[in-house]
Amino acid sequence: MDNFTFLSPTEFIFGKNTENDCGRYVKKYGGSKVLVHYGSGSAVRSGLIDKVKASLDKEGIGYVLLGGVQPNPKDTKVYEGIELCRKENVDFILSVGGGSVIDSSKAIALGVPYDGDFWDFYGTGKPVEKALPIGVILTIAAAGSEGSGASVITKEEGKLKRDCGSDLLRSRFSILDPALTETLPAYQTACGATDIMAHVFERYFTNTKEVEITDRLCEAVLLTMVKETPRVIADPHNYEARANIMWAGMVAHNDIVGVGRSQDWNSHNIEHELSGLYDVAHGAGLAVIMPSWMEFVCTHNVMRMAQMAVRVFGCEMDFEDPERTARQGIHCFRKFLASIGMPINLQQLGAKEEDIPLLVSKLGLNGGRTGGYVNLSEEDITQIYRIAAKAEI
Amino acid sequence: MDNFTFLSPTEFIFGKNTENDCGRYVKKYGGSKVLVHYGSGSAVRSGLIDKVKASLDKEGIGYVLLGGVQPNPKDTKVYEGIELCRKENVDFILSVGGGSVIDSSKAIALGVPYDGDFWDFYGTGKPVEKALPIGVILTIAAAGSEGSGASVITKEEGKLKRDCGSDLLRSRFSILDPALTETLPAYQTACGATDIMAHVFERYFTNTKEVEITDRLCEAVLLTMVKETPRVIADPHNYEARANIMWAGMVAHNDIVGVGRSQDWNSHNIEHELSGLYDVAHGAGLAVIMPSWMEFVCTHNVMRMAQMAVRVFGCEMDFEDPERTARQGIHCFRKFLASIGMPINLQQLGAKEEDIPLLVSKLGLNGGRTGGYVNLSEEDITQIYRIAAKAEI
Numbered sequence: 001m002d003n004f005t006f007l008s009p010t011e012f013i014f015g016k017n018t019e020n021d022c023g024r025y026v027k028k029y030g031g032s033k034v035l036v037h038y039g040s041g042s043a044v045r046s047g048l049i050d051k052v053k054a055s056l057d058k059e060g061i062g063y064v065l066l067g068g069v070q071p072n073p074k075d076t077k078v079y080e081g082i083e084l085c086r087k088e089n090v091d092f093i094l095s096v097g098g099g100s101v102i103d104s105s106k107a108i109a110l111g112v113p114y115d116g117d118f119w120d121f122y123g124t125g126k127p128v129e130k131a132l133p134i135g136v137i138l139t140i141a142a143a144g145s146e147g148s149g150a151s152v153i154t155k156e157e158g159k160l161k162r163d164c165g166s167d168l169l170r171s172r173f174s175i176l177d178p179a180l181t182e183t184l185p186a187y188q189t190a191c192g193a194t195d196i197m198a199h200v201f202e203r204y205f206t207n208t209k210e211v212e213i214t215d216r217l218c219e220a221v222l223l224t225m226v227k228e229t230p231r232v233i234a235d236p237h238n239y240e241a242r243a244n245i246m247w248a249g250m251v252a253h254n255d256i257v258g259v260g261r262s263q264d265w266n267s268h269n270i271e272h273e274l275s276g277l278y279d280v281a282h283g284a285g286l287a288v289i290m291p292s293w294m295e296f297v298c299t300h301n302v303m304r305m306a307q308m309a310v311r312v313f314g315c316e317m318d319f320e321d322p323e324r325t326a327r328q329g330i331h332c333f334r335k336f337l338a339s340i341g342m343p344i345n346l347q348q349l350g351a352k353e354e355d356i357p358l359l360v361s362k363l364g365l366n367g368g369r370t371g372g373y374v375n376l377s378e379e380d381i382t383q384i385y386r387i388a389a390k391a392e393i
Numbered sequence: 394m395d396n397f398t399f400l401s402p403t404e405f406i407f408g409k410n411t412e413n414d415c416g417r418y419v420k421k422y423g424g425s426k427v428l429v430h431y432g433s434g435s436a437v438r439s440g441l442i443d444k445v446k447a448s449l450d451k452e453g454i455g456y457v458l459l460g461g462v463q464p465n466p467k468d469t470k471v472y473e474g475i476e477l478c479r480k481e482n483v484d485f486i487l488s489v490g491g492g493s494v495i496d497s498s499k500a501i502a503l504g505v506p507y508d509g510d511f512w513d514f515y516g517t518g519k520p521v522e523k524a525l526p527i528g529v530i531l532t533i534a535a536a537g538s539e540g541s542g543a544s545v546i547t548k549e550e551g552k553l554k555r556d557c558g559s560d561l562l563r564s565r566f567s568i569l570d571p572a573l574t575e576t577l578p579a580y581q582t583a584c585g586a587t588d589i590m591a592h593v594f595e596r597y598f599t600n601t602k603e604v605e606i607t608d609r610l611c612e613a614v615l616l617t618m619v620k621e622t623p624r625v626i627a628d629p630h631n632y633e634a635r636a637n638i639m640w641a642g643m644v645a646h647n648d649i650v651g652v653g654r655s656q657d658w659n660s661h662n663i664e665h666e667l668s669g670l671y672d673v674a675h676g677a678g679l680a681v682i683m684p685s686w687m688e689f690v691c692t693h694n695v696m697r698m699a700q701m702a703v704r705v706f707g708c709e710m711d712f713e714d715p716e717r718t719a720r721q722g723i724h725c726f727r728k729f730l731a732s733i734g735m736p737i738n739l740q741q742l743g744a745k746e747e748d749i750p751l752l753v754s755k756l757g758l759n760g761g762r763t764g765g766y767v768n769l770s771e772e773d774i775t776q777i778y779r780i781a782a783k784a785e786i
Contacts, residue, residue: 015394212621247394
């Protein structure tokens with residue numbers, strides 16, 4: 001096991017109607033003037049924003065509203081938020097939404113006290129030194145941003161999708177009410193589930209030996225997703241299944257399943273160019289890329305892929321031909337994704353095979369390679385996209 | 394899933410030689426005058442206390458030392474610590490040891506700023522309102538106190554073992570270096586492993602339905618312990634196995650595997666009277682009590698016990714007779730405990746069958762019952778002790 005540090009200081013408040021307590025938690029964590037940041041009109045139409053306002057009013061906490069965050073959140077919205085926070089002397093950001101809204105809130109949080117351009121921190125590894133505190137009311141189980149220190153923003157100019165990570169960006173509190181996710185369309189629910197599984201797989205495929213505890217924790221989340229996702233697709237109002245998925249989404253990404261081991265993240269990197277270029281859902285892009293990546297790297301460590309096949313998808317181990325089991329596991333994963341309504345190839349995603357060279361060049365490797373479970377060249381990534389173009393079940 | 398809150402704000406620093414950074418972390422979390430609290434002389438003899446002093450000196454942090462904490466830590470040591478802290482104006486407690494030392498540190502931490510007797514908080518549910526910050530350098534994987542808000546202290550007068558819990562008692566940072574555990578005798582290592590498994594089982598046996606995510610996380614820890622413990626017993630210097638167990642011990646008890654569900658804790662309650670009366674190792678007491686409790690409650694929910702048997706111990710499911718599978722799982726658990734050198738009945742533990750009425754009366758139920766997975770009367774607990782008296786493999 002590699003040396004590591006692990007810090008997940010967020011207070012999680014989980015369950016029915018917990019959103020009505022948001023004012024109390026803002027106060028507990030020192031907020032006196034709040035930016036209520038949200039996405040589409042559904043947070044307003046559902047009455048959620050009214051509940052938030054009522055709870056803040058009850059505690060005598062002032063606030064300003066900023067809605068309109070889009071999926072694959074844009075830098076332009078971040079600039080707007082930073083300006084508003086400065087103008088209104090906001091000292092706390094309450095993020096009401098999914099990963100896009102939370103990631104946008106994190107960008108605003110680090111941008112407000114920073115003299116330069118917030119974009120300086122994205123894709124550069126420049127360390128965050130200060131950020132406004134944020135709180136979260138989660139409305140979709142997917143990105144895990146409610147428990148992570150990560151933020152991903154797309155620069156409109158050039159459609160560059162880049163990330164930033166810091167423990168200072170971890171939410172002070174995150175309110176998770178599974179009932180809020182019951183109105184989500186099946187497609188978005190499935191995209192979220194795919195993202196959750198991908199967060200685990202990015203950590204599962206490691207070159208670090210003998211990390212049984214994190215292997216087993218990864219498998220715990222994956223087994224839960226394999227069981228619960230079809231239940232939610234079949235019945236969107238299954239609260240218990242929604243609850244299991246919502247908590248699994250946090251566990252998948254606060255890094256408790258990833259510490260002490262090398263991780264991969266190339267499927268995420270490769271996918272970011274897809275959703276950056278076509279503005280498709282990140283989860284849908286992952287459904288196309290991740291199994292294709294698995295096919296490409298399968299022989300790097302056949303036994304690890306076979307372990308996944310046996311432990312997660314219940315495949316029978318072929319002791320004479322472990323690679324057959326390994327590939328069967330990948331097939332099961334892709335079949336699972338199709339069964340919950342995900343696209344499994346570029347065409348179903350609405351992406352074009354002829355754009356592959358553009359997608360590869362946008363990764364910015366300039367002839368270099370990108371590290372991870374398998375060190376990938378631009379040629380390797382081209383091949384992964386080609387596998388993704390031809391994928392079938 | 395039940396509504397819950399979850400807060401685990403401790404920063405974990407895990408791996409080889411991380412103890413040398415303790416001074417830096419004390420400083421980070423605001424300590425300027427430290428009580429270095431430890432147990433037996435082994436922390437001194439091994440050179441660990443010297444490393445701690447050197448690290449504190451390097452940061453220019455003052456300290457006083459207090460050693461001599463015993464297993465099943467006593468109130469008398471707590472009073473000594475409180476007095477010393479007040480006299481020396483200590484503002485941070487650095488706990489160097491296992492559960493006993495950490496629990497003693499937590500009691501001192503809450504006692505120093507409290508006007509009355511620290512014992513007021515034990516076994517009463519009285520809420521902690523203030524406590525000194527503590528940090529931990531862990532030397533045995535067992536109690537999970539490095540990641541929990543719990544503390545268990547024994548009152549010498551009457552040998553009463555009682556607990557107290559509060560998020561304010563959670564360590565600011567915990568340093569976990571698996572190499573520090575390599576010198577532990579096999580018996581203590583096995584006691585620790587048993588305690589870790591018991592922490593999970595207390596959460597695993599629940600009456601809450603459809604909590605797949607926490608079920609699977611529980612099983613992840615248990616599977617890890619079943620694999621790694623025999624490797625450490627066979628080779629005490631197996632760093633990787635030690636590392637897996639050490640992290641599993643934290644995961645087992647910061648409640649990430651227990652949120653959103655009713656829990657049991659009766660095996661711990663019943664065992665506390667055993668180790669309180671005979672001063673035997675808590676883990677050894679649990680090895681005797683927990684499988685006996687499982688036998689007693691088996692028919693309460695046969696399918697849950699069968700799930701444990703199949704998923705944790707790899708038993709074949711008997712679809713015609715699930716109870717046979719369930720009981721086979723309990724047998725596997727007891728066989729596993731014996732294989733790592735644990736006692737499995739009262740006699741092997743050094744306890745006397747004729748003391749059973751005394752043990753039951755010390756629980757203080759006064760003819761009442763104790764809640765949990767199965768609500769137990771004094772007669773039920775007597776039966777569990779009797780099963781424990783006769784247990785064999």
